[in-house]
Structures are given as C-alpha cells and as structure tokens.
Amino acid sequence: MESQIATFEDATLILKLYELRQEIVLREARHWLLFDFNPATAEEFLDMVRPSASQESAYFRQAQTYWEMAASLVLHGAVKADLFLASSGEGMFILAKFDPFREAYQERMGRPFMRQTAELVEKYPVAREIFINMLKSHQARRG
Numbered sequence: 001m002e003s004q005i006a007t008f009e010d011a012t013l014i015l016k017l018y019e020l021r022q023e024i025v026l027r028e029a030r031h032w033l034l035f036d037f038n039p040a041t042a043e044e045f046l047d048m049v050r051p052s053a054s055q056e057s058a059y060f061r062q063a064q065t066y067w068e069m070a071a072s073l074v075l076h077g078a079v080k081a082d083l084f085l086a087s088s089g090e091g092m093f094i095l096a097k098f099d100p101f102r103e104a105y106q107e108r109m110g111r112p113f114m115r116q117t118a119e120l121v122e123k124y125p126v127a128r129e130i131f132i133n134m135l136k137s138h139q140a141r142r143g
Contacts, residue, residue, distance in 0.1 A: 006083050013079050029059035042104035067091030071116035081124050089130045091117045096134035
C-alpha cells in the first residue's frame with residue numbers, strides 16, 4: 001500500500017466523496033441497498049438490478065455506481081488507496097452482500113458485478129481483508 005503522507009488535496013477528495021454520500025437521494029438509495037434489499041435468490045437479485053422504472057431499481061443503480069466510481073478513482077490514482085480504505089468499507093460491504101449472485105449477474109448481464117470494487121479488493125491487501133471479514137459476516141447472517 002502507499003506510504004506517502006496524505007496531502008491537503010487527498011483530504012479534499014475524501015471529504016468530497018463523503019459530501020456526495022450525504023446527498024439525500026443517494027443517502028436513501030444507500031440505506032435501501034444496505035438494509036432493505038435482501039434477496040434470497042439470484043433471480044430475485046437479477047430482477048432488481050435489471051434497469052426498470054421502479055424506485056428500488058434506481059436506488060440500486062445509484063448506490064452501486066457511486067461506489068464503483070469511488071473505487072475507480074482509487075484504481076486510477078486520483079485518491080490514495082490507504083486513505084480511501086481507512087474512510088469507508090461500504091463498497092466492499094455491498095460486494096460481499098451480493099457475492100452469492102455475482103456469477104449469475106455475470107452470465108445475465110455479460111459483465112462482472114462491481115468490477116472496480118472487485119479489482120480494488122484484489123489489488124490491495126487491506127481491501128481484501130475488509131471484504132473477507134464482511135463476507136464472513138454476511139454468510140453468518142444467512143446461516
């Protein structure tokens with residue numbers, strides 16, 4: 001992981017990402033995705049992620065793409081990985097929550113689910129550790 005000291009610009013970017021998370025519709029979307037959407041099957045998951053006019057589908061896409069954008073900023077060097085990973089694990093929480101449906105998503109949609117976030121998990125050991133812990137937590141809840 002990076003060993004450089006964070007700059008004022010780095011802090012500004014992290015704070016901007018946090019500020020964006022405070023936007024009311026994104027906040028509602030994140031809450032719905034984190035707490036209310038709990039599909040039991042791949043089909044239930046895929047029915048929701050398929051673009052539609054429903055509010056829930058819009059919530060899913062908004063929250064998921066926010067975290068993909070944030071992961072992309074890290075992967076392309078715009079945001080320091082260590083600072084980003086110290087400030088939030090929510091994107092990895094989402095990836096772990098829907099991990100059982102990733103293969104079905106890939107087959108149906110023709111692209112990986114949360115590709116940027118998954119790449120972040122593969123690239124940075126700290127991200128991998130966060131993801132594995134969240135995966136274990138989700139698996140324990142599912143029984």
